[in-house]
Amino acid sequence: MAEQQERMSLEQFFEWQQRQERNYELVDGVPVLTVKAMTGASVRHDTVTVNAILALGNRLRGGPCRPRTSDQSVITFRGTRRPDISIECGKPDDRSMATDEPRLIIEILSPSTTRYDRFQKLEEYKLLDAVKVILLVDTEAPRVTVWRRGRDGWGNVEIAGLDQTIDVPEIGCALPLAELFDGLRFAAAPGSNDASISASLIGGA
Template sequence: MTRPMDGTAMSQAKQTKMTVEEFFDWQQRQDRNYELVDGVPVLTVKAMTGASRRHDRVTVNALATLHAALRGKPCSATTDDQSVLTDRGTRRPDITVDCGRADDRSMSTADPRVVVEVLSPSTVRYDRFQKLEEYKRHPAIKVILLVDSEAPQVTVWRRVDGEWTYAEQIGLDAVIALPEIDAELPLSELYADLTFDTPSG
């Protein structure tokens, strides 16, 4: 599902596919965030539907925790205003840990090491399958965190010796070790100030 673009931009996009460079130039003139998928600008799911307060709280908690853990270190956490280049175009993870040195005016990460997607009922299938596979094909990404917004549970995908493995971290006592960026992410901080309908872990 995509939201139509405005005016001539939509007509041009239908006729010719954009390069990444053309897309970023076009994106700067838009008032909402898009991703480039197979040459076609697509409005992000969050831009179409908005984000629930739970999704926003988990995202802010993750960003704050990673920002504090990475202070003074080579890597830094970025929001979904920064794109990750993929083999299909661009994606906008909720959070990316970038360990490269991109130009301050760049619209994409230079060396994305960890990506975080906070799952919502409306996006869980899309994030768990389509976007996940694109991230796994990215040569720089080492860890992919799929964070459940409805329960204290995170699926951790990790590249080990060229192969992807996954594990579930469940419960507020769990801590996700991230040696790839010299940090860790406690679930108690990730889910701070949230309550759950049923106990987990």
């Protein structure tokens, strides 16, 4: 029987992570490779990630909030997670490996991570006081599930269509879906005469 792996504290994990070539998450005291670290990201996933960083980064420039990539960890009750994008509105030390106030979390869904991101990681994020909004972004359709913290707890709404915009007053800006999905093509809705639709056409690019 294999020996049980010794569990790490957050401090031990971050010190250990600096010596690794790939990004890990700390889950219940045990370092675990992220799916993206094991398999890489598809072009669709990477396109949406870059689009979101560009769109939000430009709108947030000069303000108190800014985008962070999955190189930055978000600390949860189970350890650490690496969302595709977080919007940091705190003031962490510039050598910190974790966010200070991740007000918005964005997970770009893929076939291999959809179930995990929609359930396990979502519930961990919702327990963080700093997190006010969570976006689960579909890459197979121009669709985003928006989870928002309200007075009575969390609620969600689905926003779909390249002509739609997600208002995020929690960080003082909005995110047009045409920009989020720029450069991707999607299958047309049933009954449409078009074989596919391009986000760049909707966005006027």
